[in-house]
Structure formats: structure tokens, C-alpha cells
Amino acid sequence: MTTAVLGGGLSGLSAGYYLLRRFGKPLTIYEASPRVGGWVRTENRKDRNFIFESGPRTIRPVGLPGANTLELVEELQLEVTPIRRSHVAARNRMLFAKGQLCMLPNSPKGLFGVLPPFTKPLYKAILRDLVTSSKKAKLEDESIYSFAERRFGKEIADYAISPMICGICAGDAREISVRFLMEGLFEKEQKYGGVLKGSLMARFKDKQVDSKKEGLFAQEQPKLYARALEEKWAMYGLQGGLEILPKAMRKYLGERDVSVQLSSECRNLTFSPSGVRMTLREADVPVEHVISSLPAHKLAPLVKQQHPSLSAQLLDIPYVDVLVVNMQFPGKLLKQQGFGLLVPPVEKLPILGVIFDSCCFEMGENTVLTVMMGGHWFDQWFGDRPSPKQILDLATSQVQRILQIREEPKFSRVHTLHKCIPQYTVGHKRRVEGIRNYIKTYKLPLSLCGAAYDGVGINDVILSARRQVEAMPSS
Template sequence: MAVAVLGGGVSGLAAAHYLHMGHAQTGRVVVVEATNRLGGWINTTTHSDGVVYEHGPRTLRVMGNAGANTLALAESLGLTDRVVAVPYSHPSARNRMILVGGKLHMLPNSLKTALKRTPPFSRPLALSALSDLKTKPVLNADESLFSFVRRRFGLEVAKYAIDPLARGVFAGNARDLSVMSLAKRLHQVEQKHGSVLLGLLKDRKNAEKPDSELAKSELVQKARKERWAVWSVEGGLEELVKTLERRNLEDGVEVRKNTKVKGIVHSGKKLVVQTDDEELEVEKVISCLPANSLSTVVKKMNPDLSRLLGSIPFVTVGVVNLEYTGHLVDKPAFGYLVPSSEPNRVLGVIFDTCTFPQGDRTIFTVMMGGYWFNSIFGDSPTEQDMLDAATYEIRQTLGITCDPDRYVVKILPDCIPQYIVGHLENVSNSRQLLRDHRLPLVLAGNSYDGVGMNDTIMSSKRAVYDYL
């Protein structure tokens, strides 16, 4: 059986790897990538002196089966000795701040701090949590993340916790993002039991069960024993991509770079993938393309599918890495996020060298734009525009007035899909269309079942084992 994997990001590379690892009927596997590099938005710069900048994802969480799966993958690729772990006790795992009124505020990170009033909150977070117990449920199929949290826990929690979190993780507007897509279990237990807190207690039997096979991984066992919060790889996360690429090539996977998919044609029980260079006739296609790209590719083959996929919005993010001499952070932390209610052009600032020190230097990553990119920066900002905004932010908020010694500016167009209200229904309808028309096309990647790297890798694994 021949399989085409569309997209050479981490999800496409993972899909090709899992095809060879566990699907005995797979013969030829071809990965088709439009650009001259693999890895998608995972992008690491390593300078000549060894200093590393991350322009996309920089760490991976350990929690859940998706987190365990990526750890097990790293172990199977021989990366165990190169994994760099950050335990929950580390300041960058414990300390997270928000910027409100021009001041940085540490978010509560323990039961003790949750029982105290911590600015900008007007009352202890524990009292906000208890408000869930006396709030009546609102029965619905989906609603915005902001609306859900505001109903259950109050405006301040929605405004100062959930809003900046949505900006930091999804570069999105919590007032549009779907609670069913991003906090499905919380919504489900409220709908079933009338309360989030009581529902989580009563519904424990339906919580995600640890995968017994993944638990056998020595790296997973080590991470759980040592209570890792997040991890990365020496040299940056692109090393995971490069290792996946090498393993796939060793396994005989054909990789086509600089090859854009123009269309897909249904031919009997097969699909024909059309590119500028050739037509690939295959029995199965795993698409790890962004939904907006796949929408164009399938437009002639299935206009209804194209319409559904095209309705998933994407946002553009500006990322600026700034490097300074010396240790310039007074309070070690992961960094800070900025609520959308603040008159500020940035989404947040990551204190990179608090998590992974790199000698006598301080490195920040400033994230900008997202849902608000065009309204703030216009249609065609320059790299200088982004640099000026980033350095201004560091001067204003952190008081660092010197110019950076070194910097890299990246503008990442349409890099994060937005799971707006109704997203799960949209994805379900898309997959149902594929089944109804008996199209041997499987949807994977970050457009559907989670935007995080762990989720995208898991989606590729499921595409191989559940659908093929």
C-alpha cells in the first residue's frame, strides 16, 4: 500500500514514522513538503557560539497520554541522553506573571497563595473557585472559553487568568475560542453534574486513563518519578525534527521538499496527489497540511469539505528573540502574559534563559499580534517594526534600557489555527464527509485536535493506527 503524507512539519514526519513502526501493510511512504525545510513552525537558530534561539515551540509538557507519547517517541529515536528536563519545583515552572496597569503581578501558584488576595485579583482565587459551587449551569453544546469561565468562576478569573492564557498559548481571543475544544472535560462535567468542581470529583472514573503501553517507557517513568513539568532537547526542539527526518530516510521514506500540492483527485479507490512535478497515485493520504491550505487542495474534489476546512481561521504571530549581556531578570519566572484589556502591543514575553541558562546572558522571546496582528501592525509590517515594538516593551516593563547584543525577528503568517466556538462540530462534520464519500483521506496535524506539539504528534499516531 502506498501512502502520501502531506506536510513535512512534525506531525507529517511523525505520521511517516508511525507508518513504518506499526502498520505492516504500508509499502511506499512519500512525504510532500512545500518549503525547503522540514519541521513547520518548529524552528531553532543555533549561532556560531552555540547560543540557541527558539522561534516556535520551545518546551513540551509531560502531562497526559499525549505528553507521555512524545517522551516515548523521543526515547525510541535514541534521544534520551539529550533530553533536558524542567521539574515542577523550578522557578520557570512555578512562577508566571501577568502585566496589568503597567506592573507585573505573580499569579498564585500554591494553595497558600490561592487563599490570599493577590493583585490584580480583588479576592483570593479560592473564593472564586468556590463560586462555582453555587452557580447554576447553562445547558449548551458549546460556548466561548471566556464566557464559560466568567459564568463559573467570575469576571476576574476570566479577565486575568484565562484571557492572557489564551493569548499566550493560542495567540487568540478567549471570547471567540471554544470551551469544548480547549477545556472539553470542564464543560462536560458542568453539563452533566451542574458544577465543575463537584463534577470533577463525581466523574473521576471518566478522566483520561494512563496508557499502560506508554507507561512502560523508561523516559516516561523517569519524568513521572522526578516530576518533570516540561522538557526539551539539547540544541533546541528542531533536533527532534532532524532526528525524525534521519530515521524516516533510513526507513526508506521518500521526502519531497519544495513540492507544493496543487490538488487531489479521487480515482476509483485511490487518490491522485497532484504537484508541479508529478502525480502520485496512492491508496491513502494523511493530510498534515493546515486546514486553510488543504481547503484549497480539495476544492475541486469536494467543495463541501473545502468550505468546512476553510472556515477554520488562522492568526499571524510576530516573534522577536532579544539577547543581552548579563543576568537581567530580577524575579526568575517563565515570563509574563498581557491581558487583552491592557493597552499593549505584545501578547507576552518569555524569559528563555530562566528556563535554560546559556552562560552570562539573558534571552527574551517577545510574542506579538495573533488575533490582533492586523489591527496593531497593519497588513505588511517590517521586521524593524517588530523589533522596535519588542525592544520598547522590554524597556517599558522590565526597565532594560540598553540595546540588545543580538536579535532575530520572525513573522509567522497563519501559524496558529483558532478553535472558535463550534470547532469540534466542524471537524466532526469534515471527517463524516470523508466517510460518506469513502475518500481515503485522513485529517491530522494542529488544525483539528489540539494546537500543541504533543497533540499534533498524537493526532498523527491516531491517523495511522485508528484510521488506516
């Protein structure tokens, strides 16, 4: 079977990796830009001992998706930089709210005191869940904000859930589906009438699945995953930065004669009973099957001519723009150590959060910070398209105010990431089912993976590629 993979980001490269592992060749990956990696991009300033990441920087070694990524990292023999649960970057997460920097509780003890910005001890939110009955009519979906407010109260929705959603997908919790992050809790609540009650009942009643039962790992779990469990990693990075991963995948595939064609944008897909004709800039290429890892809004125009309804469904998945500002200051300037801080949207500030890169990873005598801005609120704050200098000045003034840093950054980078994070708004799961059903009904030789469908994190997109390859017929 000749298969083409569209997109050379992490998901497309992973699709290539799993296709090679399952079927062997022939197989080609087509990437529009002159590089692999998609949103993963590292600037490694070895001369000055620091790293700027404009996209992802850490991966969580959690559950099946986490184990799956570690299997890949192990196969590629990459050097990981673990951040253990006892590390300050794993323990300390902050909010900037009500004019002050607030440390989030990091132990059960923290549930009993009154910690700003909260005005009540957090255990009261748990009690509220225990005594609040769920809505009579079963819900299929709702926003994560409404779920949190219903179960735990407005303060938790505003100061815990909303900033967390900003940190994960730069989105508005009032629009993002509860299934995006809390599908299990939501279903337990719907089934048993409460989150805590449901979690306890499910322990006894519901069937537990493990990775072996799901058939992901034929033999035993990956050694690196076992190490992550044993050493209690909270997250990890890669030595030299995360772009090492797509680069290593490209090398691995290249050494096994998988062609990764750069600067090869696919412009149209035409389906026929014998397969797919892909239109590239200089040629039409016939293949039997296409795996698209493209963002949904990039795949939509490619299928529009023949399948306008599919194209419209793909365009129903919204995306947000994010501004990423990397800054380096000489010397150790942070008074508080931790992973970073998030700004709850109720604060109405022009930033989503700040990551303390030089606390997460060793960067010598540097303070390296990344400021995230925009997302759902991009047009509100940046609709009139400020210059990179204006963006940098705004980010610097916020950092100086919040973290009480007087210095100006010595090195900086401003990245405008256009439509970089899909938003799993209420009804997302249904939308994705609709898209996949359409493909099935019309028997299109097309599989979809990548951040648009089955999760927005690195682990999710790698696993989604694997699942799509495994679902392909064997002949």
C-alpha cells in the first residue's frame, strides 16, 4: 500500500514512524515548510547557556499517552531532562490575581487554610460537590466553566479552572468542553450524581482498563516509563530542547528510506475508487491512502472541491492565535521559584501567563522567561496588530510589574503563532465523530490525526497518529 502523510509536525512524523513499524514502506511524508516539527521550535543559545522554546517545552509522563511517548523517546535514544515531583518547578505553580502573586496549594494540607486569591478553604468546594445533586436531565456536554461552577462554585471556576484552561489551550473555559480535560469526572458525575461520589463508586463498580488490556504494549511497558514512575517524574524535557524530537524522528525515518519531502505543500486531494490524487506544486501524485496530520483549517480547503460538507465540518473546529515572547536576563532575578504563573481571565490583564524556563531547566546564571499572550482574547488586546517592539514592551512591563524585575531583557524573541491551538469547544467530540463518520460513509481513504481531533498535547498527537495507523486495514 502506498501511503502519504500530510504534515511533518510531531503528529505527521509519528504517523510515519508507526506506518513504517506496521507496514514497512512505501511511504512519503509531505511537509509544506522547509523544516520538520510544526509548532515545536527551539533556539538553543549554547554560547550563552540558555534555550528559548516558542512552542512546547515539557511533556507529562502520565498514563497511556505518556507511556507511549516515552516508548518513542526510548527508541530514538534521546536524552531526557526529568523534572521530579519534588522539584521546585513541579511543586510551585502560581496565579497572579487580585494584585498579588499567589502560590497554589501543593499538598493536602493546603486544602484547609484560606489561600489567596480564594476566600474560603478549598475543602469547602469539595464539600459543596458532596452535597450538590446533579442536574436531573443528563447532559451530553457543557462548558468546563459551567461544570466547575455547578460542582465546586464560582471561585474555583474563576481562579482554578479558567487559568488552567488558559495555560493548556489559551482558551476561554466558558467555551471549552468539559470533555476536553475532565471527561472522566463529568461522566462519573452524570452517572453517580457527584464528582467525589462518582469517583469512589467507580473504583468499585467500573471496569478498570490498563495499557496491556488496551494492547498498546505487546510485551511490557517501556523501560523509560518504568523509570519515570520509579523516579516520580512530574514532567520532562529533552536535552538541547524539544525540537530534538522531530529532528531525531526525521533522521530515524530517513535512515530507513522513508522520504520526508520538505517545502512540499499539498494543495488539493481528489478521491476516487482507486485511491487519492494529491496535488502538489509541481506534480499530481497518486496514492492509496492519505493520513492527514494537518490542522483542520488547513485540511478543509484541500477537500472542499469534492467534499464541501466535510470541509465545512473541519472549519467548525476553531483555532486561536498566541503571542509568545521569550526573554533572557543575565543573573538570577526571580524571587519566587516555580513552573511559572497564570493570570485568571477575570483579572482582565493582557497576558495569559509566564513560564519560568530557567527554573524548570538548568540554564546557568540566566533568568529565562516566556510570556504567553492572546489566545481567545487575541483580538481584544492585539486586534490592531501591534509591532514586535510594542509586544515586547508590553510583555516586559507585565513581567517587571508582576515579578518585580527592574532590568530589561538582554535577549528576546517575539513570535506570533497564527491559529496554533485548536479549541475543543462544547460539542467537539460530536463534531469529530461527525467528521470521521463522513469519511467512513463515503469510504474515503483518509485518516485524521494531530492536535485538531483527539487531544492538543504532544502525548495526544503522537498517540492519535498511532491509533490511526493501527485502525488502517492490513491489506
